[in-house]
Amino acid sequence: AQKITQTQPGMFVQEKEAVTLDCTYDTSDPSYGLFWYKQPSSGEMIFLIYQGSYDQQNATEGRYSLNFQKARKSANLVISASQLGDSAMYFCAMREGRTGTGNQFYFGTGTSLTVIP
Amino acid sequence: DGGITQSPKYLFRKEGQNVTLSCEQNLNHDAMYWYRQDPGQGLRLIYYSQIVNDFQKGDIAEGYSVSREKKESFPLTVTSAQKNPTAFYLCASKDAPGPYYGYTFGSGTRLTVV
Numbered sequence: 337a338q339k340i341t342q343t344q345p346g347m348f349v350q351e352k353e354a355v356t357l358d359c360t361y362d363t364s365d366p367s368y369g370l371f372w373y374k375q376p377s378s379g380e381m382i383f384l385i386y387q388g389s390y391d392q393q394n395a396t397e398g399r400y401s402l403n404f405q406k407a408r409k410s411a412n413l414v415i416s417a418s419q420l421g422d423s424a425m426y427f428c429a430m431r432e433g434r435t436g437t438g439n440q441f442y443f444g445t446g447t448s449l450t451v452i453p
Numbered sequence: 454d455g456g457i458t459q460s461p462k463y464l465f466r467k468e469g470q471n472v473t474l475s476c477e478q479n480l481n482h483d484a485m486y487w488y489r490q491d492p493g494q495g496l497r498l499i500y501y502s503q504i505v506n507d508f509q510k511g512d513i514a515e516g517y518s519v520s521r522e523k524k525e526s527f528p529l530t531v532t533s534a535q536k537n538p539t540a541f542y543l544c545a546s547k548d549a550p551g552p553y554y555g556y557t558f559g560s561g562t563r564l565t566v567v
Contacts, residue, residue, distance in 0.1 A: 373555070373558075378560060379561035380561065381496075431555075441496075441555070443495030445493060
């Protein structure tokens, strides 16, 4: 079974509008972390936001927020007030277990976001 | 500025040749990782190292080899045994064992077999 599922291969959003990128995950470990990364055409992966499995509040980082629905195993990324520079691939990832360098990250297949002027 | 440097950015290899991808970090991170990215797929773990002179296989280690002789460096060799090496390769590092911080990634190397 896939650990991370991103069902939207491509998304379009009008500039200044909000957009939600979907992510569902699968784990039986009670301790895990969820991450979103942005990959522009240059290839580098840029860390955006993190949500821990025990965090009570949804994570927010500037225009990025993570809609964490634990019972549904869902960790959707919400980008508010989209900008042209937001056009990129977005990857959802999960780290199982407690923090540690040996913990592998599992990545989804990504969503390509295009912001339309 | 601290970060991860991957070189070269583009690499072409003839079939049957071994090639080595460089990854250097000046973040003083203990752990380093190599991922492979294919179109339409997420990242898949090749090898990782938590400490100097030690490394572990990831999910797709066959046809690859690594070394970790220095904390700053984690080169990846793509051997002739790797059947389909054309892909984008990303190196990452992580502080250890830290709180929630994710990886820091390099800018990648695109390998093409000609």
